[in-house]
Each structure stands twice: as C-alpha cells, then as structure tokens.
Amino acid sequence: MKKILIVEDEEGIAKPLAMKLRLSGFEIENAYDGEQALAALGKGKYDLILLDLMMPKVDGFAVLGELQKRHDPTPVIVATNLNSPEDVSRVFELGCTNYYVKADTTLDQIVDNARKTIK
C-alpha cells in the first residue's frame, strides 16, 4: 500500500483529505507542522508528500529546502492557498512535483493527482 504524508496545520482541511485518501486505498500519516514533517521524514519512507506552505514553526518552503538538502527523492505535491506567481515558481525551484490551490481543488481531483504522481 502506497504511503502518503499529509503536512497540513489545519485539522479541518487535513481530516477529510486523509479520510478520502484512505478510502481511496492509501496509507496516510499526518504532520501538523514542518517540524513534525521533517521528523517523520527522518524516520519513515513515503511515496508522496502533500505539503502545505503556510505553517507554524517550520513552513513548507523550509521543508522543501531541507528535502533538497537531504537529496530525498520523495515526490511532493504542494497544496496551498498561496498562489502568487513568485510562490509558484519558488516551490518548483525547490523541487516540488505538482501544485494546487486548495480552495479551487476538489478531493477527487487530489486523489487523481496523487495516483498519477505515485505511478
């Protein structure tokens, strides 16, 4: 079973997303800020990371930077409500695989996207 790490500080967003992905056949772990995410990534192995950008302590950009430093090849889909062109180009520079705006994207679209990325 493919394993996904959801890095999202908003529980209200993380919960239905995790539920939907589990129902869709993925194994899910949650991290609620960048620190937890990096800790989890240090311990286990994941097939995909869904990463929020605006988070307390360590934000999404820092997580991406750290992953780049560690040469971690795990694909990352950035899920955010920031969508300025600068932010988008920055996350791609930091090695993210895909990107979506949370408010504009349905859960079904996210599941589709996750499946395509892991393949």
Next chain:
Amino acid sequence: MKLNFKVAILLTISFFVISSAFISASLMALGRNQADDLALFKNEFVETNVESFQNSSDLFFSYFDNEISAGKIKSIDDAVVFADKVDPSDNNAIIMKLASREIVDGNGDPSIAALLTKATVDSFVSQWTLDPDKNDFAVDNLDKFTAGDMTVAPARIRVKFYENLGLIVGYVKVFETGKVRVDFIQQQNAAFYRTYLTILLAIFLLAITIIPLFSTLFMKRTVVDPIKRLNAVTKKITEGDLTKRADVASHDEIGGLSTSFNSMTEKLVDSNRNLSAKVKELSEEHGRLSSLVESVKLGVVMVDLRLTVILANSAAKTIFGKDLPKNLTFKDISEKIKGSVNISQALSYYVHAGKPLNIQEVMIGENYYRLFMSPVRDIVEHIFIGAVVVMEDITEQKKLDKMRTEIVSVTSHQLRTPATIVKGNLEMVLGGDVGKVTKAQRELLDDTYLGNERMIHLINDLMDAAKINEGKLVFPIEPIRLEDIVEEVVKENEPFAKEKHVELDFVRPSAPLPMVKINSQRVKQVFQNIIDNAVKYSAVGDKGNVEVEVNEDKGFLRLSVKDNGIGIPKADQGKIFERFSRGSNSTKLDPGGGSGLGLYIAKAVVEQGGGKIWFDSVEGKGTTFYTTFPIN
C-alpha cells in the same frame, strides 16, 4: 513783458550806444582831417610885412571890387572861386576868403557886394574878433591898432575863424619889423574834440561795461533766478515733496513755464493719487493671491518656457527642500523626481504645445506625488508663456490604498482556509463516503456546497483585484490555441445554459487559427466570465441565444460573444469595467450577484496580453463583448 521784447530793448540800447561810439569815432577822424587841412595853412603862412600884406590886400580887393562891380561875383562861392583864380597861394586872398565867410556867417547879411566894398584891411582887421582877455594888448591900444597904427600891434592877435563845424582859432602875429605871421592852431579845436571824444569814449566804455553788467543783472533777474527757483522746486518735487510750487513772478515765458510747471505738478499729484490707489488695490490683490498660493497645501511652481522657476509656494519649497535656489530650472528639480517618464522633457513638450499634462504618480524623496501641469497664457497677448505645475502629495493616499489592498489580500487569503474546510467536508458527505445521505439532506448540502464555491470565487476575485491594484497581476504565458480554450469554456457552460433555457452556440473554425501567447488559466477565467454573463443575462423570455465566435482580424484573434439579453443601460456603459460595477438592471437576474470584479479583472488580463476588450450594447436588445489577442 515778454522776454524777447526785453532782449530786443537791450539789443536796441546796445546798438545805439555802439553806433554813437562809431559815429563819434568817425567824426573824430573827420575833425582830425580838418585840423590837418588847417595845418597846411600854417605851413603856407610864411612871414610877410604889413605893407605888402596891405598892398596885396588892396590889390586883391580892387580886383575883387571890379569883379563885383562887373557883377561877376554874386555869391560868396563866386568870391572864393575868384580868390582862388587870382592867386590860390595868396595868403591875403585866403585870409579874406575866410574873413569874408566869417562876415557872411557872422552877420548873416546876404549882400556880398555891400560887404566887400568895405573890405579893406582896416575893416578886415576890425572884423577880427579881438579877444581882450586873451590878447596881449591894452584896451587903449586897441583903438589905435584898429585905427591902423601898427606900432601898437600886439605881439599876437587872436582871431576866430569859423570853418564848417569847428571853431578854428588862429593867431595873427604882427612883428615890430612890420611882418605879420598867421598861426592857425587847433588847440581849442583839439580841446573840443578831445572833450567831445573823451565824453563819447567814457560813454562807450561805460556802455561796454554797463551793458554786459546790466544784461547780466537783467538776465539774472529775469531768467536765471526764476529758472534757479524753478530748478530748486523741481528738485524738491523730484525728491518727493509734491507740496512745493513754483513762483509765478513774471508774465513772460519763464512765468508761463512756472505756471505750466505748477499745473503739471498738480496733474502729477493727481495721477500720483490715482496711482497710489491703483498700487494699493494691486498690492491688496497681490497679497490675496500670494496668500492663496501660499495657503494651498499643494506644491505650486510656476515656470517660464525655459522651465525656469519663477514662483514656488512654501509647499513646493518643502517638497524640493528649502534651499530652492534662484534661477532654478525645472530640469534641476526634475532630477529629484523619480517617475516612469522624464518629467522635464515631458513638461517642456507640453508647455510648448500649450497642452495640460497629468502625471499620476511620481516619487520625490520619500513621498509620492500626482503632478498636474497647466500651460499659462499671457493675459494680453494670449501666447503661452509658461506653466503652472501643481504637486499633490498622494503619499497618505497611497499608504491607505496599499493598506487596504494588503488587508483585502490577507483577509482573502485567510478566508480561503475555512472555505477549504467546508469544501472538503461537504465533498466527503456528498460523496457518500461517510454514510448515506437522504434526498432532502443532499438538496440542502448541494446548496451549501454551491454557496461555499461562490464564496471561494468571490475571494479569488478580490485577491486578483488587489493584485491588479498593486500591479502584481503577472502570469506566465505560453503559445496556445485560442479556439481550444473557447470550446472548453463553452462546453463547461452548456449545462448552465440548458438550465437557463438559453441556446449557446459555438462553431469552431474549420481551419486552425494562428496560436497566441497567453496564460490559458487566466484567459479561461476571462471567457468564463463573459460567457457566463451572456447566458445569465439572456435568460429572459423564451428565446435566449448566445453566439460565440473566434476570428482572425488584422494581426489579432478576436473572440465575440453576442447575446440577446437585457443589454447594458447607457448610463452604466462608461463604468462597466470599473471595480464593483454592475449594470443597474442586472441585479434582478442575478440576485446573489457576482463580485462586480469580473470585467475589471478581464480587462486587466486582456490588456496585459496586449489585447483589447470592449462591447456594443443596446438596453433591452442585447450585448456583444469583444476581446482581442495579438498573434505573435
């Protein structure tokens, strides 16, 4: 008396005096000539004796008598001619000639004959005027002498002869030897002339001394002094004492001048008074204008055609720093101005063209300003002489604007999170993933979901509008086939059109159109907006109809979306692309309403791609929206 008359008198007097002097000199010369004539006599009167003197006289007078008897001498002139004829050098003849003239003149007796018959030596002698005082002989001797006794003859006998003008005095000297000598002397004559000439000379000298003196005094009194006084008054008046007046002492030209001067001064006082009033009025006006210009919070700078600053109010000085030097040109100032255009070049162009210029935003120092430039015409000649540049500090405005934009941006962003939570959870429930949903529940939850979607849409629009306002709406572009995007949007809108009973037609061009470089996401957003509007506002009556077309037109691809809907009221047409603007007739059809930002964003997106957006609309008949995209 007129001045030239006075001068005439002066000249006449001078003329007379000088003429008299001249005549006197002439006369003197003449007198001297006569004296010289007499001197000739003196030379010729050589000594002779009384006898021969008497004899020759006798002889002479006998001839003379004969001539007179013969009637040949009828006048004294005849007598003189005769005498000359007989012997011009004969002393006696000459003496007689003179004597006879004396007799004639003395007696005034015209009878020459009577006189001359008596003309003997005795009578001749007796006719001499013997001057007892001046002659040497005694009175009793005089009788003897006149009786012919020559022994008592005095040494000298003074004889008076009159000749022409002068009194000629001669002395006949009878010597004891019996000789007689006649001396003509001119002493009296000379004395006469001397006195006469001395007086004349004195008069002349006096005249040449007095005339200039008199003239000078006269000129001083009548011309110089009045002019001096007038000059003094003029000086006083020049120094500003307008109470002074010139004396009018005479009725000549100077007097006239003084009168004219005084009336001129009166006029001066009058016009001064008027001028003062005008100056006061003007300075009040100037004061008002200055305080107006000064009190304005806007920076006001006036420049001439060379952009030299000729006026700057204190606000302007504050803007450019207090040390605004003189003869500063706007070119110097504009170095401090940071803006998208070269201010001084633009200003120079517009000043010379006489056109107003409006620059929305420039930065001077730390602050932002809006610049308005109005050309200034000369009031009289109506030519452009410079410009007034007004600078409005918009820093606060900009700060507020920025703050507002930031608030909108941040708030919108924050609003996205709860909207996302609602969206995710509703999707789970509506997808049946967490249990069965009844029909009624689904109906309600569907509406909730749509409401949340609309909220997300509004938030997105607000964020875009904020970005446009900040100038941050930028997006990547790539070559795209426009008809693909149009087809996609039309397809997405078909269910909505069906629901609204509107026929939505799009016929894809048979041949592929050129590609255009755009951001597909953004352009899709624009088309979505236009087509959605067209469908929404055509949903009246039974035959709602929307036609979508894409054509190639003069280097552009043009999308047109034509509906037969409610149209846009004329009053609203001008502001339809403004923020939060909605047609006043649209609210009934769209009670929930859009953000009023759709067309504002559409315009920004299309224009950023180098295209245009516009519409034709008749209220009640329909609207056609056009957008163009440049073909690369």
